[in-house]
Amino acid sequence: MLLTLILMHKKQLLILLLCSLFFNLKSNAQSQSELEQIGYLLNDALFYSEQYIIPATDAAVYLSSSSWVNSPKKKKLWDVTLSLHGNMFFVPKNDRSFKIKNTDFQFFEIENATSATVSTALGNDNQIYLVGDLGGEQVRLKTPEGINQEIVFYPYLQVSLGLPFGTELIARYSTKTKLKKGDYQVYGFGLNHNISQYFKSLEAKKINVSTALIYSKEEITFDFLDINTAYGNLGINQLSGLVDTFHFQLSASKEFNKLEVITSLIANTSSFEYVVGGKKGEIEDAFPLQQTVNTLLERIAKDNVNVLGEISARYQIEKIFLQSSFAFGKFANLNLGVQYQF
Numbered sequence: 001m002l003l004t005l006i007l008m009h010k011k012q013l014l015i016l017l018l019c020s021l022f023f024n025l026k027s028n029a030q031s032q033s034e035l036e037q038i039g040y041l042l043n044d045a046l047f048y049s050e051q052y053i054i055p056a057t058d059a060a061v062y063l064s065s066s067s068w069v070n071s072p073k074k075k076k077l078w079d080v081t082l083s084l085h086g087n088m089f090f091v092p093k094n095d096r097s098f099k100i101k102n103t104d105f106q107f108f109e110i111e112n113a114t115s116a117t118v119s120t121a122l123g124n125d126n127q128i129y130l131v132g133d134l135g136g137e138q139v140r141l142k143t144p145e146g147i148n149q150e151i152v153f154y155p156y157l158q159v160s161l162g163l164p165f166g167t168e169l170i171a172r173y174s175t176k177t178k179l180k181k182g183d184y185q186v187y188g189f190g191l192n193h194n195i196s197q198y199f200k201s202l203e204a205k206k207i208n209v210s211t212a213l214i215y216s217k218e219e220i221t222f223d224f225l226d227i228n229t230a231y232g233n234l235g236i237n238q239l240s241g242l243v244d245t246f247h248f249q250l251s252a253s254k255e256f257n258k259l260e261v262i263t264s265l266i267a268n269t270s271s272f273e274y275v276v277g278g279k280k281g282e283i284e285d286a287f288p289l290q291q292t293v294n295t296l297l298e299r300i301a302k303d304n305v306n307v308l309g310e311i312s313a314r315y316q317i318e319k320i321f322l323q324s325s326f327a328f329g330k331f332a333n334l335n336l337g338v339q340y341q342f
Contacts, residue, residue, distance in 0.1 A: 037134050038229075040106035042293065044130075045225055047104060049239055050300045052144060053222065053274060055095040056121035056182075057241035059331055060218040061270050061306055063089050063152065064186045064245060066327040067335040068170060071260055071314055072210030072251040074194035075162030081321075083158040085337040088151050092331060096123035096146065107132045108141065119146035121182065121222045137230045144224050144239075147179045154184055158337075166194035170214065182222040190214025190247070206255035214247040224276065232282025235290055240277060245270040262312040266327070270304050306330065 067085060075081075101115040108130040110116050116128050123146030130141045156174035163169055171189045192212040196202040202209065224239035245268050253262040274297045276290055283289050308329030315322045321339040326332070 037107060037132075038231075041108070041132060041134065041139070041227070041229075042289075042296070044105045044107045045227070045234075045236060046293070046296055046299075048100075048143075049224070049274065049276075049297065051098045051100075051120065052224075053121050053220075053239055053241050054272075054300070056220055056222070057218075057243055057272050057274075058304065059089060059091070059095070059122060059152075060184070060186075060220050060241065060243050061245055061268060061304070062308070062327065062329070062331040062333050063087060063154070063184070064188070064216045064218045064243075065247060065266055065268060065306075065308060066310060066333045067158075067312070067323070067325045067337060068172070068190060068214050068247065069192050069210065069212050069249055069251045069262075069264065070158075070160065070321070070323060070337070070339060071262065072192070072194060072196070072208040072253050073255070073260070074166045074197050074208070075160070075168045077162050077164060079162040080342040081160045081339050082342070083160075083337050083339040084155065085158060085335055086153060086155050088153050088334040088336075090332045090334070091122050091147075091150055091152060096120060105130070107134075107139075111140075118143050121146055121220075124148045125180070135230050139227065139229055141225060141227055144222065145181045147182055147222075149180060152179065152184070153177075154186075156186065160192075163191075166197045168192040168194075170212070172216070182220065184218070184220045186216055186218045188214060188216030188245075190216075192249075192251075208251075208253045208255070208260075210251050212247075212249040212251070214249070216245045216247060218243040218245065221277075224278075229283075232285075234283055235279060235281025236276040236293055238276060238278030240275050242273040242275065243270050258316040260314040260316075262310075262314065262325075264310040264312070266306075266308045266310060268306050270306070272302050272304065273298075274300055 097117050102109050111129040111131050125145040125148040127143050132139045154177035158172045161169045173187045176183045176185045192210050194210045196209040221240040226237050227234040247268040249266045251264040253260050275294050310327040312325035319341045323337040325335040
């Protein structure tokens with residue numbers, strides 16, 4: 001048995017060793033078979049979590065990337081602009097579901113089927129059951145629902161301040177936006193620097209160019225797996241994706257009286273982390289399962305680079321500006337904003 005354990009995948013070995021601690025605390029009479037089965041159960045939960053949440057965290061980067069730069073035009077020193085934005089993200093159909101089959105699992109089987117199509121976090125509210133056996137008792141799990149929305153809308157506030165040398169400080173904040181079966185929040189800050197101030201010929205033609213460097217934090221949380229066993233609820237009912245994004249933007253605009261047309265090229269690099277949370281299960285009395293799962297979730301942490309374009313139009317009515325922006329790349333995102341310049 002020891003040789004068998006040593007030859008196992010390191011991830012599964014860690015699960016079994018941690019579960020062994022739990023069983024020793026709970027009861028010395030538990031069989032080696034049950035020890036292996038609860039390890040397989042956790043392994044299946046980790047497999048499912050990866051397929052379920054990654055499309056949503058990839059989308060979260062696009063949700064946070066739009067309309068950071070209201071205008072590449074040089075701001076006057078200490079000018080303050082306060083903006084209220086509404087962001088609309090269009091959920092692509094090919095990221096709303098994924099296929100599973102019984103051979104994907106070690107503990108669970110699909111109830112009354114050998115394969116099925118299930119929802120990602122961006123999918124619909126259709127559910128199926130996965131079943132398994134632990135210690136002679138059935139474990140029956142309903143798969144998690146998606147947000148069941150074709151468009152994800154969230155509002156946020158943004159403020160900018162004109163600094164010396166043609167630089168602008170930008171800050172963004174949104175409260176937690178309630179999604180169906182989840183929440184989304186973004187906040188961040190950055191600097192935008194006007195380049196066209198160094199080229200008088202561009203300023204004379206009312207052409208503006210700027211570069212921006214921005215950091216943002218996105219958090220997206222969903223209801224996840226409510227698993228009850230003979231040893232109590234496992235307490236992995238909530239799954240969150242935490243995204244740190246560094247965002248570079250090159251913007252150019254042309255002014256036509258009160259109308260400004262803006263184009264931007266955006267490149268960002270994002271680091272993704274995944275954690276389970278929510279109310280801890282009864283199993284925590286003997287075994288720190290949430291902490292264990294979070295350690296194992298580090299295996300799906302990743303870094304991504306995205307490149308996207310943005311086109312925008314901004315119209316001035318005295319001190320009020322109306323703006324619409326459309327960002328496109330792997331995903332599509334529409335942003336509408338109302339700005340007041342103090």
